Amino acid sequence: MESNPSISISTIRTLHVPQEVLENIPGHSQPSSPRSSALATSPNSPSESVSSLPSVGSSFFFSSAAASPPRFQPQSNHYARDSSTQGLIIPSLTLPAPLRCPTPFGKTLGDLRLLVVGNGADDRELVSNILLDDNEDVVDISGWEDFEYGSILRASTDWIEHRDAHGLEKFEPAKNVEIISIARHEFDDNLTKSSILPVIQSPFHSVSELIDPRCQASAPLANLIASPWSPLHTALIILSSSGPSTSEDGPIDLLTPHIPVILMRSGPDHTHFPSRPHMSSFRPRSTAALRHGLFRSPETLSSLRFEAAERFLRWREVECAVEGINASHRETVSLSSNAPSWNKAKWEAEWESRLSQDVANSCEREDPVRVPEQQCFDPLHLSSLISFSLCLLDPATRLLSRNVSTFVDKLADSQVRIAMVGSLCLGIGIGMMIR
Numbered sequence: 001m002e003s004n005p006s007i008s009i010s011t012i013r014t015l016h017v018p019q020e021v022l023e024n025i026p027g028h029s030q031p032s033s034p035r036s037s038a039l040a041t042s043p044n045s046p047s048e049s050v051s052s053l054p055s056v057g058s059s060f061f062f063s064s065a066a067a068s069p070p071r072f073q074p075q076s077n078h079y080a081r082d083s084s085t086q087g088l089i090i091p092s093l094t095l096p097a098p099l100r101c102p103t104p105f106g107k108t109l110g111d112l113r114l115l116v117v118g119n120g121a122d123d124r125e126l127v128s129n130i131l132l133d134d135n136e137d138v139v140d141i142s143g144w145e146d147f148e149y150g151s152i153l154r155a156s157t158d159w160i161e162h163r164d165a166h167g168l169e170k171f172e173p174a175k176n177v178e179i180i181s182i183a184r185h186e187f188d189d190n191l192t193k194s195s196i197l198p199v200i201q202s203p204f205h206s207v208s209e210l211i212d213p214r215c216q217a218s219a220p221l222a223n224l225i226a227s228p229w230s231p232l233h234t235a236l237i238i239l240s241s242s243g244p245s246t247s248e249d250g251p252i253d254l255l256t257p258h259i260p261v262i263l264m265r266s267g268p269d270h271t272h273f274p275s276r277p278h279m280s281s282f283r284p285r286s287t288a289a290l291r292h293g294l295f296r297s298p299e300t301l302s303s304l305r306f307e308a309a310e311r312f313l314r315w316r317e318v319e320c321a322v323e324g325i326n327a328s329h330r331e332t333v334s335l336s337s338n339a340p341s342w343n344k345a346k347w348e349a350e351w352e353s354r355l356s357q358d359v360a361n362s363c364e365r366e367d368p369v370r371v372p373e374q375q376c377f378d379p380l381h382l383s384s385l386i387s388f389s390l391c392l393l394d395p396a397t398r399l400l401s402r403n404v405s406t407f408v409d410k411l412a413d414s415q416v417r418i419a420m421v422g423s424l425c426l427g428i429g430i431g432m433m434i435r
Contacts, residue, residue, distance in 0.1 A: 102158045107157070120241050121239055130287045131291060149198070154178055180233075197254070197255075221313070234260075259311060260304050
């Protein structure tokens, strides 16, 4: 038998019929089951209870109608059956707690990385209470995580929205606030060199690898490094529960060239630290001022980031200078180790035996055009004198032949011939006149 949804809808609409109407209906009888009597509507119940029921067209009622299809019954049993449906149990859903709405300062905060050292860094609750607890700009706080040099606490001032393949929204904490607590019993030079400086310089190396070594320090480069999403640490907070001591001078002098340092008092002693060179320009007087400057003052936060960028650029210049010195030293050592030393005794023993032979070979090599063959003679001996005279005949003959050929070549010129004939005639005429 097919179900008729319209009958179920009419049944639902008559759930709360006034008691007077039911009593006036002939043949009407109250249900005798305990469940029906227990859940029957009392005359004093408010009529607004109908609003707690789902809508008529909901899938719950249609599924109920399909499971138990209605049957046409006499009018006398119709209202009795309707009153028994007042015991329906409506399921309820428990919604999760709503997410905290980020503030405008939290949305524009960027990455905030802080280092906390000193004897107050041992108390994690104190660190969290000073910076994060009851902070209106923080929407989520993660738990502490241990690492090699201390512990890390991550928090978020904004949410990251994701959408899956079905278009459903999912929000995750941004975790843009990172607090590193380096807790040690003593804050001295050894702790600074072994634990604090490696943590500070770790992002220095990663950022330095991304910059061309030929790029010099400039204002655009400083602006880029001081951006809100820079991986450099923003500041270092020395959380001390005691007054100023001379034992802190050494660690502070080691840290100030690498990171902006903020001195903060956490104990009952509120004596302020004396001013020191190269300290951060941000010097809060209380924890409230510290929190306000870090989370709600864009000017203070930008100043701290520029100070961190300046210290990174200084570290980079120092490292480049040291690398250049080391490179030149390595080249000098390499050349001195590879260049052999000259040994005169070894050189004489190796080449002296060949010296006379090389001289003789050089004498045999001659140029037939420029270096004529010559022999040395002794002019004190007759045979040598005769031989020397005969040797001069060949150069004299060649000189005479060269002069004759030059004279003949000149005679070949017509002008020279005319001049010579004219000179001859002139000489003959002058001779005849003299006679």
